[in-house]
């Protein structure tokens with residue numbers, strides 16, 4: 104996972120990118136698909152994420168962003184692009200520093216090979 | 232009179248319905264069995280309940296009714312259900328009205344309230360479709376927008392009370408694009424739509440609740456005005472999921488009524504039947520089976536009452552709590568019915584012997600509770616998706632805000648505390664803030680330890696309660712660890728192991744509920760409750776899910792528990808932590824009055 108260095112407060116387009124990237128990586132790993140194949144403009148349901156999953160993923164997003172979000176965020180903004188734009192431009196949410204993440208990701212050991220790591224993955228997210 | 236106000240309605244209803252073993256009474260075993268044999272809808276019983284004005288207790292006070300708390304509600308549903316689950320379920324389809332109380336306009340609330348109160352009206356819930364079952368988003372029923380309303384097309388099946396009801400809550404697709412916002416919910420008043428545009432489907436013959444109006448409804452180009460839509464377009468799924476949080480928790484009351492009758496009629500047999508010069512009950516094995524069944528009922532009671540009160544105190548946690556009882560209580564009590572059937576022996580299988588054959592009817596009727604309103608797997612699925620967040624919040628909250636946590640647990644579990652009004656808008660699709668019940672284990676252990684100075688308590692019993700509560704906490708830690716480490720994926724291909732974790736979570740939640748129930752009510756539920764043997768035995772029983780018997784402290788003697796079981800039976804009291812008064816056989820009414828009062832005020 105590559106995340107941009109952002110020691111200073113990210114600009115709003117940076118912020119949107121950072122959230123998009125976070126979501127792409129979450130969903131790619133969770134669903135065991137290549138991040139490259141996820142298009143931010145496609146409805147998430149296309150990747151097999153159902154309505155209840157998308158409510159629970161908001162919980163993870165809340166932890167990462169340290170902000171209370173509407174659980175139905177991904178119902179109302181069903182693409183990664185729309186959700187990220189809403190968060191930054193309308194809800195005024197900006198991700199905090201994200202520089203630690205790269206190290207965290209590489210130091211954590213197990214990566215469930217075929218199955219998608221429930222624990223493995225979510226643990227790697229810093230700031231929660 | 233019963234000191235706890237939330238049981239007054241249940242007691243009054245019991246008294247007026249009269250002894251179910253008297254064939255002349257309206258909901259007698261004889262009558263409900265006859266109806267079942269004829270597979271007839273219980274019109275007379277339903278009318279009786281309307282005349283008694285029970286429907287008012289389904290309508291919140293602010294909407295013109297008498298409903299104040301789910302705590303009170305589950306008590307009277309138990310009363311209905313112990314006599315006849317068919318009628319209980321038929322009458323209680325009215326609890327779908329919560330969709331309107333939660334999301335309706337003032338006009339819709341007024342309409343529904345007057346339909347229920349003044350027109351003896353009932354509603355049904357039309358979500359399922361033959362082709363889709365649990366997969367609500369796959370709905371084929373369409374509501375197409377036209378000026379002033381929608382055109383409904385499609386079929387809902389199998390639907391309880393689809394035919395004999397005046398209002399149908401229909402979930403229909405309003406957005407062809409699909410997705411979580413593609414469904415809307417309609418409160419369709421049949422009297423206001425054209426009869427040419429809808430038909431009822433034929434009765435479905437079922438294994439249990441045979442007298443039910445199980446059927447379906449088909450809409451063909453049926454115009455429904457916009458005023459029949461509940462909430463905004465696209466909020467159907469959200470409302471449906473929140474509505475299920477309410478009804479799933481309430482389903483526990485159906486199971487509890489059934490388990491009461493299964494145990495009561497079996498106990499009656501065991502106390503009366505002589506073999507080898509003794510009664511069946513005097514033989515250790517049958518006695519143990521019945522005592523264990525009683526313990527299971529008490530455990531379920533603690534879990535259910537906690538959740539029912541939690542609606543008022545902790546609505547934002549109900550997505551988890553209600554899933555816990557819908558799984559744990561219904562499946563545990565199904566097992567109880569199975570277990571006691573062994574003691575009833577051959578009579579459990581006979582359609583007429585012993586109390587008009589009520590046992591075989593309970594066995595058949597009760598089997599549906601864990602399946603409808605979201606089957607066991609669907610329900611566990613809803614829970615398991617939240618486990619990761621629960622684990623995280625448990626770690627985050629550890630040791631924080633202990634005073635407010637303590638206060639919330641007290642408000643939830645102390646049955647003498649009056650409850651804040653329930654606000655359906657506070658329900659959340661996923662748990663917010665963690666699970667107080669399991670978060671509070673540390674506090675519970677401190678309170679238990681403080682009791683060591685209480686000379687009224689048997690120290691061996693207290694020691695076991697403490698030791699077993701510590702084990703519950705250890706198991707929770709193990710579970711949290713497993714959740715963090717386990718593999719998981721989205722969607723509907725969850726590993727069976729994750730379902731197991733969800734089941735275990737429910738057991739721990741139930742165990743903790745028992746502990747608080749005891750801690751907060753030791754001074755107002757009588758001597759048997761206060762002495763705590765039941766709690767030690769119950770915790771041990773629950774821990775058998777996790778550890779072999781030999782890894783647990785030795786089982787305490789259960790004589791006090793089996794004596795209490797017989798005492799409640801002979802005084803016609805509910806098998807419950809609040810053993811409220813049941814209808815008395817006519818001749819006993821005056822003689823037992825004094826003992827009743829003593830028991831509950833002890």
Ligand SMILES: Cc1cc2nc3c(=O)[nH]c(=O)nc-3n(C[C@H](O)[C@H](O)[C@H](O)COP(=O)(O)OP(=O)(O)OC[C@H]3O[C@@H](n4cnc5c(N)ncnc54)[C@H](O)[C@@H]3O)c2cc1C
Nearest residue numbers: 356357358359363364365389390391599603604608609612
């Ligand atoms: C007596 C009775 C009364 C009913 N009353 C009503 C009513 O009033 N209103 C109404 O709308 N419906 C009602 N129903 C329908 C009931 O809610 C459905 O039967 C239920 O939703 C299950 O659907 P299904 O039987 O089609 O099974 P399906 O949903 O097709 O399930 C098939 C199988 O898949 C499994 N499965 C499904 N989902 C999951 C999952 N997430 N994870 C793992 N496994 C899964 C199930 O366990 C099952 O083994 C009633 C049914 C009965 C029998």
